[in-house]
Amino acid sequence: MNEKRKLIEVRNITKKHTLKIRPQQELWKAIGGPFKYLVRKDPNEFTALDNFSLDLYESDALGVIGPNGAGKSTLLKMLAGVSTPEEGTIKTFGRIRSLLELGIGFHPELSGRQNIYLYGSVLGMTRKDIDDHYDEMVEFSELGEFLKMPVKNYSSGMYARLAFSVAIFTAPEIILVDEVLAVGDLQFQEKCINKIHQLRDAGVTIVFVSHGMESVKRVCNRVILLDKGKILADGDPDQAIAEYRSLMKVGVMS
Amino acid sequence: MVKYLRELWTAWFLVWMMTMRALVSRSRQSVLGLAWTLLVPISHLLVYWLVFSVLVRIQTGLPYVLFLMSGLWPWMLYVNIVARGTHSIIENGPIIKKIFFHREVFPLTIVGVCLFDFLVAGLVFLAIMTVHFNHIVWSWTLLWWPFILLIMVIQATGVIWFTSAVSVFVRDSIFLVELAMHLWVFVSPIMYPIERVPERFRDLYMLNPVAPLIVAFRQILFEGKLDFNFHLILSICVSLFLFVAGLMFFRRLAPKFSDVI
Numbered sequence: 001m002n003e004k005r006k007l008i009e010v011r012n013i014t015k016k017h018t019l020k021i022r023p024q025q026e027l028w029k030a031i032g033g034p035f036k037y038l039v040r041k042d043p044n045e046f047t048a049l050d051n052f053s054l055d056l057y058e059s060d061a062l063g064v065i066g067p068n069g070a071g072k073s074t075l076l077k078m079l080a081g082v083s084t085p086e087e088g089t090i091k092t093f094g095r096i097r098s099l100l101e102l103g104i105g106f107h108p109e110l111s112g113r114q115n116i117y118l119y120g121s122v123l124g125m126t127r128k129d130i131d132d133h134y135d136e137m138v139e140f141s142e143l144g145e146f147l148k149m150p151v152k153n154y155s156s157g158m159y160a161r162l163a164f165s166v167a168i169f170t171a172p173e174i175i176l177v178d179e180v181l182a183v184g185d186l187q188f189q190e191k192c193i194n195k196i197h198q199l200r201d202a203g204v205t206i207v208f209v210s211h212g213m214e215s216v217k218r219v220c221n222r223v224i225l226l227d228k229g230k231i232l233a234d235g236d237p238d239q240a241i242a243e244y245r246s247l248m249k250v251g252v253m254s
Numbered sequence: 255m256v257k258y259l260r261e262l263w264t265a266w267f268l269v270w271m272m273t274m275r276a277l278v279s280r281s282r283q284s285v286l287g288l289a290w291t292l293l294v295p296i297s298h299l300l301v302y303w304l305v306f307s308v309l310v311r312i313q314t315g316l317p318y319v320l321f322l323m324s325g326l327w328p329w330m331l332y333v334n335i336v337a338r339g340t341h342s343i344i345e346n347g348p349i350i351k352k353i354f355f356h357r358e359v360f361p362l363t364i365v366g367v368c369l370f371d372f373l374v375a376g377l378v379f380l381a382i383m384t385v386h387f388n389h390i391v392w393s394w395t396l397l398w399w400p401f402i403l404l405i406m407v408i409q410a411t412g413v414i415w416f417t418s419a420v421s422v423f424v425r426d427s428i429f430l431v432e433l434a435m436h437l438w439v440f441v442s443p444i445m446y447p448i449e450r451v452p453e454r455f456r457d458l459y460m461l462n463p464v465a466p467l468i469v470a471f472r473q474i475l476f477e478g479k480l481d482f483n484f485h486l487i488l489s490i491c492v493s494l495f496l497f498v499a500g501l502m503f504f505r506r507l508a509p510k511f512s513d514v515i
Contacts, residue, residue: 027423030510081354084509101352107275109282121271
């Protein structure tokens with residue numbers, strides 16, 4: 001029925017976090033096999049994501065909203081492959097670019113130009129990929145001559161410009177965005193949102209975590225509201241946001 | 255398996271970039287920069303020479319500096335890889351928590367950096383070799399030298415697959431490695447020839463997987479032969495085993511790094 005290509009398939013994932021990491025126990029757990037019998041139950045454990053499922057198709061733009069500690073970042077991390085669920089499966093079909101934190105892997109002493117190559121390689125590009133997109137990245141960043149400077153002399157806005165420009169031209173199929181649009185001036189933010197729209201129209205899937213309801217409304221065509229690892233609302237952005245607002249009010253009152 | 259190898263292949267560019275990053279940051283943030291890479295081996299050499307050639311006279315049948323450097327040079331590569339590689343995952347915590355790529359990149363980057371240091375330190379060895387030109391047997395056997403070095407790098411990498419992964423969970427492995435590295439040099443034939451080890455202990459002594467490799471380096475350089483005896487073959491097998499088992503172990507623990515680090 002649905003002819004769109006499925007890009008993300010999440011099935012019944014559960015992720016538990018602990019308030020207090022017990023190193024040895026974690027080690028036994030990680031090695032597994034006979035060692036798992038050495039693992040004792042953790043009294044400080046809480047569930048960050050509880051039996052969570054999700055399907056995303058091409059051109060979907062999913063907004064994830066919810067109070068702090070709802071499991072939003074946990075979800076993004078697992079989609080990005082940084083973290084793994086205890087139960088359930090995550091399948092992704094396509095190149096993922098996670099903009100969980102812009103410019104991670106940048107080196108302050110290297111020039112903007114050198115950092116384009118460094119960051120590009122961290123994001124999973126080959127030298128050829130970067131060569132091919134280099135001019136677009138430079139143009140989008142509008143940094144011009146500054147690219148010769150070491151990035152330690154950049155303002156935080158310039159830093160974000162450079163990082164975003166690299167990340168966005170890495171031929172992504174799935175983009176995970178976590179609050180990163182808040183940096184940069186209005187003109188650049190506008191440019192980024194336009195670029196994201198453009199990518200979406202070209203079939204890229206976007207998962208967008210934000211506390212800025214305005215940008216969620218502008219970017220997303222579907223929003224899920226998370227609280228304590230469970231989905232409270234899923235679907236129309238306006239409805240989900242309204243529900244989030246009422247949830248927050250109840251939280252304050254009680 | 256094939257997919258994994260292909261992914262690792264594409265990660266080479268990343269290893270290369272990360273190595274460059276590490277080298278540049280070190281040279282820009284220190285006054286002496288590259289000179290440190292030379293100063294460390296030279297100062298080691300001086301101290302050992304003072305102790306074992308001037309204070310305690312060890313008979314090696316060779317100029318002591320030449321004898322020492324032939325073992326010390328590769329040994330320092332080994333120590334550097336193991337000591338620094340053990341930290342490689344913890345050091346990169348911020349990246350590991352935010353971005354996914356094969357975690358194998360971090361230990362491999364350390365291997366890259368240490369190989370660079372090794373090549374620079376080679377200048378010292380080259381200088382010593384030029385002075386004592388006639389003590390070296392110039393033959394085709396010298397071509398085995400890079401092979402033994404490769405085994406040594408494989409072994410060191412095998413060790414850090416284990417230690418770097420475990421240290422994320424329990425920091426004990428860092429202290430253990432530091433201690434082991436301080437002691438290990440004394441139970442390896444770096445500063446003294448293997449002949450100084452009493453005959454009846456020698457078989458036991460050679461079970462140290464580094465010892466047969468050091469002996470092999472000297473055989474190649476000074477005797478123009480390479481004796482593939484039981485101990486050398488055992489050491490090669492141990493190296494390959496450590497590497498493969500270590501990699502499997504590392505890959506098993508890698509998905510958990512970001513939760514614990």
